[in-house]
Amino acid sequence: MTITPFDPGLSEVPQRQPEAPNGWKRYISFNTDAKVIGIQYIATALLFLLVGGLLAMIMRGELITPAADLVDRTVYNGLYTMHGTIMLFLFMFPVLNGLNNLLIPVMIGAPDMAFPRLNAAAFWMVPVFGVILMASFLVPGGPPASGWWSYPPVSLQNPLGHLINGEALWIVAVALSGVSSIMGAVNFVTTILRMRAPGMTLMRMPIFCWTALSAQTIQLIGLPALTGGAVMLLFDLVAGTSFYRPEGGGDPVLYQHFFWFYSHPAVYVIILPVFGVFSELFPVYARKPLFGYKFVAAASLVIVGLSLVVWVHHMFPSGVPQWMRDLFMVTTMLIAVPTGIKVFAWLGTLWGxxxxxxxxxxxxxxGLFNFVFAGVTGIMLATVPVDIHVNNTYFVVGHFHYVIYGAATMGVYAAIYHWFPKFTGRMYYEGLGKLHFLLTFIGTNLNFFPMHPLGLMGMPRRVSSYDPEFAFWNVIASLGAFLLGVSIIPFLLNLVSSLVRGERAPANPWNAIGLEWLLPSPPPTENFEANVPTVISGPYGYGTGLPLVEHQEAYERALQQA
Amino acid sequence: MTTAPSRPGLSVLIGLAIWGGLLLWLSLWMGRQAYRWLPVQASSAAPLVDGLFSFETAVATFVFVGVVSVMAWVILFNRAAKYDVSDAEPIEGNTRLEVIWTVIPLVLVMAIAAYTIDVNRQIGLIGPMEHLHGGAGGAGAAGSPQAEIEVIARQWSWEFRYPADGVSTTELHLPMGRRVGLQLRSEDVIHGFYVPAFRLKQQVIPGRLIPFFLTPTREGRYRLRDSEYSGTWFAANQADVVVQSEADYQSWLRRAAALPLQPGLSDASRDYALRQSRSRTSGYATVAPAPPPMVNVPGSNTLPHDG
Structure with missing residues (x-):
């Protein structure tokens, strides 16, 4: 393992940032500080979480009774399309990029991201395509209504025939989101590979950075396929081409390949950093080193490789030949192995x-509890005959939400609470935090567990009405959804009140090991400035008594004096 | 940094055996329960799918409850005392354990995959899977029985034609106990042919003629649901499937052929007409539904169904 040379001159070069305002105004300006951009990402994402959550609650209001009676069917279809799109492209990806921005530079001891202006530009595209997407509510004909997959030909139907329609705005927004994510990925990968502190070899890097590196590599490989597929869809919609139109000789199934070639790996883009969060938090709060660091790091890379060859499992009922069904089932099954390595490593960390x-x-x-549940239903979905039965039913919706809310969003909450003192300089309120956890955990299981029996019984997803035999579990799911809505209240209350009047946070409130905890809370703009520490041991040295960096006492003394 | 595991005492071994035994019992019990979560079995594929699902439920229970009981154990018994800020014993890993928990899941998922491929083969012999060849479509598999029923999916109605008997209907009638060949096609967008009681599903892709085979095994009335989102009235795009004995099926065909054509069932057309009659609608733009197909027997989609 070679040590990446760190250019000490880098941090001595006068960085240009005089015009950057210092108060709250920097959060609404084109600021190039990764810590500011990180908070911009997270704040924007949480705003859209509220929007997407509100849409979900209207949907669950419609689904609390079998008939389509609360909103018109066209409205329901628009709502569920926008819910999925907002939650993925405007909540999940931005919030994770926020964590990447906050954590990567401080964890590896870099002063900032490799390309700060590119970083800021990538962020500012988020509100831009957010506005474009939300504008679709205002155009004639209403928002897109063909689901977040936007499969042609239904997505190409454009009933009013206008050039500017909800679907066109959707495609533009998704394509811009892809461009923004590619810009972010270039930045994260470069930063991790080129800007680590002296002594921080790859095998001494915190697992969060490993998972971020893995996830962003998927973005670089997969996103061009989705973006290209989306551009062709736009041409079919507004320029009369026939890439996917069967009447013009196109193939609608081609789009499914483009879409899932990226959109399945996208789930790993989401879950890998959350695995990183788990790997960071369990050692801190169990006071033990991460069990099997090397295996956990390597498992991330294996997941990247496998994630790129599983996409056809979304298309088992689309008319693919038997050999493809068998092949993609086996690759999908194999992902259980590196994922299992991680889960067992976390249990090993907690044990004793x-x-x-x-x-x-x-x-x-x-989050781990929910993730294991999602994992075992994932194995069921991988096996072709069971998938044929439950594909496009609520079973899939339940599985997916256990991953995306039960595991990923709860992991994001865990990260927000854990690093809140570091980046705001304030402690959060523990009581409100625990209340938030309790409501979220109960709400998640109440909302998403009933979807599994519903899917097994044969209730298709995306329906605005359903047969009466599905009513019982739907009522419970709806109650869970409303509880999840309530669970946001203590969270927001906690964020706002802690920011305003929370207790001042010390540099290392959790007695944690890591470069970020050798910085003041909040860290200065250039992090370690000229005093970048030299890393001399691996992460998570709990109980070993080994110092992480050279002259560790000096860093700790400086923090105490500050 | 591998630490040699200390030799476990007798009480630990007994505890582990009890835990493993309980876990196994619970898993087997859940595997048996799994059948009750599914609709009635009405095709030859259904028992195969259900058997696989039951096996997977048992495995899933073992894994899930196993992991969760370890989590429960550490949460109950490995908590730090109130003012204890010290670290725990620094165990950094164990290569032997890593190998065990890599190899066992690998063997397990490959066993599930092998079982599944076997089920695929069996369903393929008696169901649709063997006869679908991506892209080509429409050619039909050589040596397969001629499609006796044409299924036409539209926004938003299902039409079933029996060309040999000159019958068309919006309620699918099938004979019990023999393999039936269907030919699926769509006139507009992608639809999904899904009968939960049969455990079978197939996307109906416009521009392709899709041969599809199934063997109903139980008399009764079942639901056919559109399983691929197809636009505004997607949720209402349902039809009933009536499985009858061969004799009843033939006599139904004879009677149906004598009936005059009339508009078939289309909830979407009815709703759309209602919507157009209002002065202002509360919704967004929608494609107009295709007119209801003209059929000999509209049938029903409101009678109680078995699954």
């Missing part, structure tokens, strides 16, 4: 530890 169940730890444990 000294657990502290504060809010971030509770969210991490709850």
């Amino acid at each position: 530890g000294k657990l502290r169940l504060n809010t971030p730890m509770l969210f991490a444990l709850g």
